[in-house]
Amino acid sequence: MASLAFVFPGQGSQYVGMGKDLYQQNLAAQQLFERADDILGFSLSKICFEGPEDVLRQTRNTQPAIFLHSMVLANALESLRPDMVAGHSLGEYSALVAAGVLSFDLRRSTVDPEVRHLLHSRDGYERLLRRHEELRQVLHRMDQHVEVDVK
Numbered sequence: 001m002a003s004l005a006f007v008f009p010g011q012g013s014q015y016v017g018m019g020k021d022l023y024q025q026n027l028a029a030q031q032l033f034e035r036a037d038d039i040l041g042f043s044l045s046k047i048c049f050e051g052p053e054d055v056l057r058q059t060r061n062t063q064p065a066i067f068l069h070s071m072v073l074a075n076a077l078e079s080l081r082p083d084m085v086a087g088h089s090l091g092e093y094s095a096l097v098a099a100g101v102l103s104f105d106l107r108r109s110t111v112d113p114e115v116r117h118l119l120h121s122r123d124g125y126e127r128l129l130r131r132h133e134e135l136r137q138v139l140h141r142m143d144q145h146v147e148v149d150v151k
Contacts, residue, residue: 003083006098008070010089014062016051019069022076023049029072036068044068063090070094071104 022029023045033045047056048065055061070087071094087095096102 004080006074006077006082006085006095008085008087008091008094008098009066010087010091011059011062011066014056014065014069016049016053016056018048018065019045019072020049022072026072026076028075032068032072032075036064040064066090067094067097071097074098 019029019033023033033048036044044061044064047061048069056065067090070091074094074097082098085095085098087093093102097104
């Protein structure tokens with residue numbers, strides 16, 4: 001039986017137009033983008049969809065944008081239940097939310113010190129670590145030259 005992994009990206013994966021297609025086609029995506037705009041007090045959706053790129057690249061916009069886009073994608077794929085989740089850098093936070101360890105809260109998506117501590121604490125990371133070996137095996141079976149290293 002095949003295993004399914006969701007691997008969430010970190011900062012640097014942002015691009016102008018991210019999430020716009022999902023927003024236009026999916027009511028749940030629209031609701032998440034609108035919720036994000038309300039929580040943050042500015043139109044993150046407009047920055048994601050229209051840029052400009054230099055504004056999207058600003059950390060205060062990039063981090064919540066990538067987190068939001070990851071959550072929108074995870075929700076759009078909710079009929080698929082991943083066997084494991086992982087993330088790179090900021091994507092660790094998205095993975096923890098997708099795994100149900102943390103709740104969706106864009107105010108924390110800029111990885112404030114409390115969240116940073118949780119991401120690097122043994123308790124907060126435990127669910128991801130349990131699946132480390134399984135993820136490595138799945139990637140190996142996919143015949144990719146990928147190394148998975150959890151520190």
